[in-house]
Amino acid sequence: MELPDTQSNLPEVRINLTRVGVKNVQKLVEVARPGKRPVIFISKFNVYVDLPSSLKGANLSRNFEVIDEVLQETTEGMVNGIEEVCNAVARKLLDHHEYADRTEVNMKSLYMVKRETPVSKTECDEVVEVHASAIADRNNGKPIVRRMIGAEVTGITACPCAQNIMKELASNKLRDLDVDEEKITAFLDAIPMASHNQRGKGYLMIETDDDQRVELDDIINVLKDSMSARIFELLKRGDESHVVFSAHKNARFVEDCVREMAKQVVQKFSYLPGDSIITIQQTNEESIHQHNAYAERKATIAELKAEIGNGD
Template identity: 75%
Template sequence: MELPDVQSSLPEVRINLTRVGVKNVQKLVEVARPGKRPVIFISNFDVFVDLPGSLKGANLSRNFEVIDDVLQQAIDGEVKVIEELCSAVARKLLDRHEYAERTEVRMQSQFMVRRETPISETSCHEVVNVHASAIAQRNDGSPIIRKSIGAEVTGMTACPCAQNIMKDHALHVLENLGVADDTINAFFEEVPMATHNQRGRGFLCIETDDDQH
């Protein structure tokens, strides 16, 4: 007895879905570097395809090995640029899911950077979150792909508002004490004003077209 393919049947309510897929697929990605040891990224992938209103479900919802196979094929080859890895996966997903007009791949990894502390010059490691993504849109056999690469770091900053308030207060106190302007300026050059620390997150992302055919 042949079981019905429910997911390929016509739904009663036809609604297009922009993202159907899986999240947090963990993979080990090795990025080659000429003349150096490869860089190892422990990466999490989010992979999506769109679902037309003519289908009740995407076959990837019951067939995770399709996504896993596409990821593994790309990773098993020589990876030189991680955003190109994402675009390769996005291309292959269009080939494997003929109903999809759009695919999306997101990759998030952690990268350790060796640094030195600014004052004591002590060697340490800093964690940088690396983000890459690719979006592929079907276009008469030659998909249009937009890819991006970015990094996110966490740092400490000194609050400028509190610092200016303290400086303004100190200025008025010194002026009331009759301190000369040259001495006041020299004081501010030598003595930093008290303030409080703030944790800051900086993120920089560059987006480009994928010109690979």
């Protein structure tokens, strides 16, 4: 006996719906790499299609089928990296939902990265939060896809303002001890002063056309190098002194981090089309205040190039 297809009935209220789908679909994503072990991502997907006024509901089981199809392709090396997963799902959704003109896929993943500490070369793990999205428009059978890939990374920042206060206090103390000015200057140039620190969270998302490839590791490195210093889960004594020294030698405000990210994006991703959209956010969790500091910039890469070029 053929079961009734209730979703294809006419709805009582006939209006189009912008997004219909499933949220928080948890999957283990395994991305094949030639000659290396596969990369594993623990992921959550949100998957949507638009729905015309002529249909009561969407066939949501097709969304699960499409995700599983694409994830199988990633394990077989048919999808080139985590950057491609959402694109592939968005395109296949158009094939499986013939009534839909628009599909959207959002993915948030935990990515375990192997790191080596700067001095002792101790191996340790680090968790990075990866964000990816894709939106596909049917466009009369020639789908147009815009995709986004980004990450959130944690680092350390040191406050320049408090550091300058401490530098002035140290200068005065050294003068009280009859240390000459030349030695005071040499000492303060060599040894950065104390400051209060923040755990910084940097976020970078890049939106491009479907044919533009952006490497996730490049995004992660831009984020890490935009704060005062990188941090590590495991530190030996030499590593700890290196991280603390580096952070205080490179004190940055939350605004500095965003501007440094923008500069590195322009340098690293100069090949991207000018209409590629860059979203940069930095949140610093303050240590001596109860609030957090925040800065943000959203612009096309062409706009950033123009501003940074003018700044030169």
